[in-house]
Amino acid sequence: AGESEKSNLPVFTMNYPRIQIPFEITLWMLLASFAKIGFHVYPKITFWVPESCLLVSIGLIVGGIMYSVNEKPPAVLTSNVFFLYMLPPIVLDSGYFMPTRPFFENVGTVLWFAVVGTLWNSIGIGMSLFAICQIEAFGVQDINLQENLLFATIISAVDPVAVLSVFEDVSVNEQLYIVVFGECLFNDAVTVVLYSMFSFVTEMPVVEPVDMFLGVATFLVVGLGGMGFGILFGFVAAFTTRFTSKVQEIEPLFIFMYSYLAYLVAELFAISSIMAIVCCALTMKYYVEENVSQRSCTTIRHVVKMLSAISETLIFFFLGVVTITTEHEWNWGYILFTLLFAFIWRGLGILVLTQIINPFRTIPFNTKDQFGMAYGGLRGAISFALAFTLPDNIARKHLFVTATIVIILFTVFLQGISIRPLIEFINVRRTNRKTDTINIEIHTRLMEHTMAGIEDLCGQWSHYYWKDKFMKFNNRILRRILLRDNRAESSIVALYKKLELQNAIEILDTASGDISAAPSIISLQEEKKNSTKPKKKFLAADLKNMHDILSKNMYKIRERTVSYTSKHALPNDNQRREILIRRHSSIRRSLRPGSFQTRVSMKPNNAQEAGILHRGRGMLKAGSDKVKKVQAEFCK
Amino acid sequence: MGAAPTRIGQQDPELVERTGFSPEQINNLHKRFLQLSGNKDTISRENLNDIPALAYNPIKSQIIEAFFDKRNQHDSEVGSLEEITFQQFLMVMSHFRPPTLEMTAEEKEAMRKEKLRFLFNMHDTDGDGKITLEEYRKVVEELLSSGSIEQESAKEITDAAMLEVASTNVPHMGPEDFYEGITFEHFEQILKGLEMESRMHIRFLDTATVHCGKS
Numbered sequence: 001a002g003e004s005e006k007s008n009l010p011v012f013t014m015n016y017p018r019i020q021i022p023f024e025i026t027l028w029m030l031l032a033s034f035a036k037i038g039f040h041v042y043p044k045i046t047f048w049v050p051e052s053c054l055l056v057s058i059g060l061i062v063g064g065i066m067y068s069v070n071e072k073p074p075a076v077l078t079s080n081v082f083f084l085y086m087l088p089p090i091v092l093d094s095g096y097f098m099p100t101r102p103f104f105e106n107v108g109t110v111l112w113f114a115v116v117g118t119l120w121n122s123i124g125i126g127m128s129l130f131a132i133c134q135i136e137a138f139g140v141q142d143i144n145l146q147e148n149l150l151f152a153t154i155i156s157a158v159d160p161v162a163v164l165s166v167f168e169d170v171s172v173n174e175q176l177y178i179v180v181f182g183e184c185l186f187n188d189a190v191t192v193v194l195y196s197m198f199s200f201v202t203e204m205p206v207v208e209p210v211d212m213f214l215g216v217a218t219f220l221v222v223g224l225g226g227m228g229f230g231i232l233f234g235f236v237a238a239f240t241t242r243f244t245s246k247v248q249e250i251e252p253l254f255i256f257m258y259s260y261l262a263y264l265v266a267e268l269f270a271i272s273s274i275m276a277i278v279c280c281a282l283t284m285k286y287y288v289e290e291n292v293s294q295r296s297c298t299t300i301r302h303v304v305k306m307l308s309a310i311s312e313t314l315i316f317f318f319l320g321v322v323t324i325t326t327e328h329e330w331n332w333g334y335i336l337f338t339l340l341f342a343f344i345w346r347g348l349g350i351l352v353l354t355q356i357i358n359p360f361r362t363i364p365f366n367t368k369d370q371f372g373m374a375y376g377g378l379r380g381a382i383s384f385a386l387a388f389t390l391p392d393n394i395a396r397k398h399l400f401v402t403a404t405i406v407i408i409l410f411t412v413f414l415q416g417i418s419i420r421p422l423i424e425f426i427n428v429r430r431t432n433r434k435t436d437t438i439n440i441e442i443h444t445r446l447m448e449h450t451m452a453g454i455e456d457l458c459g460q461w462s463h464y465y466w467k468d469k470f471m472k473f474n475n476r477i478l479r480r481i482l483l484r485d486n487r488a489e490s491s492i493v494a495l496y497k498k499l500e501l502q503n504a505i506e507i508l509d510t511a512s513g514d515i516s517a518a519p520s521i522i523s524l525q526e527e528k529k530n531s532t533k534p535k536k537k538f539l540a541a542d543l544k545n546m547h548d549i550l551s552k553n554m555y556k557i558r559e560r561t562v563s564y565t566s567k568h569a570l571p572n573d574n575q576r577r578e579i580l581i582r583r584h585s586s587i588r589r590s591l592r593p594g595s596f597q598t599r600v601s602m603k604p605n606n607a608q609e610a611g612i613l614h615r616g617r618g619m620l621k622a623g624s625d626k627v628k629k630v631q632a633e634f635c636k
Numbered sequence: 637m638g639a640a641p642t643r644i645g646q647q648d649p650e651l652v653e654r655t656g657f658s659p660e661q662i663n664n665l666h667k668r669f670l671q672l673s674g675n676k677d678t679i680s681r682e683n684l685n686d687i688p689a690l691a692y693n694p695i696k697s698q699i700i701e702a703f704f705d706k707r708n709q710h711d712s713e714v715g716s717l718e719e720i721t722f723q724q725f726l727m728v729m730s731h732f733r734p735p736t737l738e739m740t741a742e743e744k745e746a747m748r749k750e751k752l753r754f755l756f757n758m759h760d761t762d763g764d765g766k767i768t769l770e771e772y773r774k775v776v777e778e779l780l781s782s783g784s785i786e787q788e789s790a791k792e793i794t795d796a797a798m799l800e801v802a803s804t805n806v807p808h809m810g811p812e813d814f815y816e817g818i819t820f821e822h823f824e825q826i827l828k829g830l831e832m833e834s835r836m837h838i839r840f841l842d843t844a845t846v847h848c849g850k851s
Contacts, residue, residue: 362734363833438797439826445779446695446755447836453699454732455838456689458668 031062032313050416052165052316052380056409059320067324082385083273086311088263090161091274092256093308094185095281096301102178110182112357113373115223117183117349118156118190124345126152129338138333143396150198151400154387155342155407157191159380160184161312162408166416167376172423176369180376188274189223191386196270199391226266226275233262233276234283238482241291245484251296252303255288287482315381322384323405329398338403339410342379350374368426375419378411379404651723655730665729669722678719679703694778698758703728707757714763734837744833749824751836756823766817769798801826 016023035058039046045054103110126149133140133148163184167177197215237258244251259280266276289297350373358364365373387404390397651662672687673679684690684700693699703720706713708728717724731754735744759767759775773794780790798818805822818826 362837364736438793439800440830442776442779442793442797443755443827443830446758446775447830447832449693449695449779450699450755450758451732451836451838453690453693453696454729456693457672457684457687457699458665458729458838 028317029310029314032058032317033310035317036313048417048420050166050412052162052312053413053416055313055316056320056323056412059317060323061320062317063321063324066321079385079389082315082381082388083267084264086315087274087382087385088260088277089304089307089311090315091185091263091277092259092281093304094160094164094181095259095278096285096304098181098278098282099174099178100282100286102174103182106175106178106182109179109357109361110186113179113183113350113353114186115190117353118158118187118194120349120353121156121342121345122149122153122190122194124152124349125156125338125341126150128341128345129334132333132337135333138331140331140334140396140399146198147394147396150195150390150394151338151403153191153194153198154383154390154400155338155379155404156345157187157379157382157386158184158377159382161315161382162378162380162412162416163376165312166378166419172372173369175363175365176372180373185274185278188382189226189272190219191382192270192272193219193222195386222271223275225269226272227279229266229271230262230276230279230281231283233258233265234280235482237280237284238287238291241288242482242484244292248293248296251292252300255284255300256303258284287479291482291484319381319384319408323409326401326405327398328402328405329396330402331399334399335403335406339407342407346377347374350377371426372423375415375422378415379408380412381408384408651726655726656733657726657730662726665726666722669725678721679725680719695758695775698775698778701761702754702758705757707763708754732836732838735833748832751832752824752827753820756820759818764817766819767823768817769794772798772818 032055035055036051039051039054126145129152130143130145130148132138133143158180160181163180167180193215197211197218237254240254240258241251244254259277262280263273263277266273288300292300350370354365354370354373383404387401390400394400651657652659655662657665669679672683674683681700681704684703685696690696690699701716702708703725704716704718706715706717708731709724710727720728731750733747735747739747756767759771761771761774773790776794776797777790801818801822805825
């Protein structure tokens with residue numbers, strides 16, 4: 001018959017458009033991640049060149065390839081995608097792992113540099129560029145003051161992503177780190193205000209004084225509003241986790257949802273979203289980590305780190321790609337002067353501001369620190385994204401974009417690569433992160449307790465006064481509302497682990513694992529004989545156990561959150577929470593092997609626990625007659 | 637205290653010089669001293685023991701003892717006092733001044749040594765210039781939350797710590813040798829990595845303050 005040819009059942013079909021978007025996203029992510037793996041093949045490279053530079057370079061190469069085959073880059077690095085999807089994980093990471101104690105000790109300095117410093121930079125650079133524009137030779141006379149100021153705002157924003165990745169590797173001293181870190185995070189408020197103010201103003205022919213006034217008011221709204229929203233969401237998140245004991249699988253979700261919500265709501269009202277998410281993370285972390293289970297806690301930290309790592313990788317990568325593929329407008333004079341002024345004003349700014357704030361600081365910044373701060377003011381992707389969001393009615397938009405890219409590349413590459421040798425050369429105070437000796441660990445704590453005691457003694461609170469007030473308020477009211485009450489389950493687990501630890505230490509002394517329940521007196525006497533001759537052999541594992549015991553059981557001064565850790569490492573979970581020890585010390589006391597005459601009331605739940613308990617009792621034989629005369633080996 | 641504050645700082649310039657405090661700071665500390673001593677001229681151990689905030693400090697006794705320790709008076713005497721005057725109180729406090737911007741490297745070094753000396757004296761209770769195992773153990777036991785950790789563990793830790801000191805400072809000690817105790821030089825050496833500059837100081841208040849009741 002004459003019907004059209006019957007087509008057979010297609011065995012193999014392809015429908016690319018359907019999956020195109022998720023597919024390409026995944027491929028790009030994989031590509032960027034492979035690049036990251038690739039860098040570590042040669043560890044020397046990552047030592048000298050910060051990862052951000054490497055990623056940008058790879059991006060440049062890929063961009064070049066794409067340009068040569070006339071392929072357009074994925075419309076990924078639009079400013080919307082950047083601000084809504086790529087930036088929040090990074091800022092969440094910064095906020096979540098912010099070392100709170102140094103932060104709050106330096107909060108005045110941080111805000112000072114963030115607010116006044118950014119203002120100084122923006123206005124300074126804007127004005128000087130406007131002055132340059134007047135010179136006919138450069139051919140940029142059409143850029144008026146408002147546009148210059150707008151541009152200056154964009155490029156004076158010090159970028160957390162770029163700075164952190166560089167500063168981390170260099171491990172400068174804590175004060176410097178926290179000030180630059182904090183500055184990056186909090187200058188967002190100023191940048192947002194100035195940006196919206198100036199972009200609003202460029203559309204207006206004339207600027208009135210009342211607008212200036214409104215600008216200041218806007219700043220307060222933006223800054224305080226951001227903080228307020230963040231804290232609000234933080235508390236709500238903490239409160240929610242109080243009830244999630246039955247749904248532990250989705251506990252981590254709440255953290256992310258609430259912080260993201262804080263970010264989005266802040267964006268909705270055009271207030272500082274970065275501050276919102278940072279404050280949310282700061283507030284919520286403290287309570288959430290006590291409420292959720294240990295596993296959820298680990299998951300949260302893992303995921304936060306992972307998301308931020310991938311975001312950062314993608315950002316730098318696309319920075320490289322888009323550099324090649326975007327439309328440029330080049331103007332030697334303008335661009336070079338932009339670079340020059342950016343440097344000069346930052347340097348001047350740091351100098352002047354430090355002079356003013358140093359008298360108020362306990363540990364003043366010396367010139368080397370100031371150099372570190374000035375030189376570490378890297379610009380990064382935030383400036384880039386802001387440049388892209390410039391309204392199109394600005395005639396010279398492409399020039400601005402080009403200039404921004406030049407500055408970013410310059411700071412990231414030149415300053416990023418050279419900052420490490422320079423800092424080592426001028427010998428900025430570094431931090432000593434390794435507490436690898438027991439003596440240092442003990443004496444750090446000893447020192448802290450001494451200081452707390454002396455402070456109490458002489459009644460000088462200085463800036464701990466407000467903290468103490470807050471802690472009291474916290475203990476009485478906040479903790480009751482936001483924390484879960486039922487901790488019975490976790491205390492047993494903690495107890496189990498503690499006994500295991502003791503067991504491990506006991507093994508070193510009793511090679512034969514003698515677990516006969518000898519009376520304690522005998523072993524003590526033996527101990528006394530050899531007391532001044534510490535000649536035992538300490539295995540690395542035992543030393544580690546001791547560090548664990550020290551870190552878990554020494555009295556803590558103040559609630560310690562995660563201290564200054566490396567950016568790319570997951571924080572060490574060895575810090576046991578004081579609250580567990582304090583609340584259940586009574587149970588422990590009853591289980592002390594010293595009281596084995598009066599047997600414990602607690603029945604072991606299973607055979608394993610029974611074994612541990614039993615062996616725990618035998619601890620008293622420790623050190624009796626097994627003195628070994630060898631050198632110690634230290635764990636490193 | 638309704639009357640005009642005692643201008644002890646201005647009256648005694650020698651205090652300013654010996655301790656390095658400003659007259660304002662001395663005045664504030666004097667007010668505190670009077671509060672602690674009950675308006676008398678000397679402070680005894682009971683006065684310090686009564687401070688409520690200090691009760692929760694694990695090394696309370698060591699801290700209090702430090703005030704009555706003659707060695708912290710920058711003299712070469714050894715032993716302890718029964719009561720201390722304001723001047724002696726100030727001398728002990730002067731160990732905790734923060735470093736200032738104008739200090740030279742040697743001054744900073746000297747300050748660090750002074751603070752380390754303070755810590756050393758806290759350990760060395762019998763004043764023989766060495767920290768023995770017993771003395772060290774005592775401090776470690778105080779630091780570990782008492783009641784929640786075994787005495788055995790404290791012993792182990794102290795032994796490990798002493799071994800660290802011994803092997804760092806006397807590397808060629810044979811297995812039969814007897815490590816007497818930590819001297820101050822060894823103490824300094826082992827704590828080289830300890831970051832003290834940013835932590836071991838107090839921001840003494842410069843301005844006049846109003847104390848409302850006992851704190």
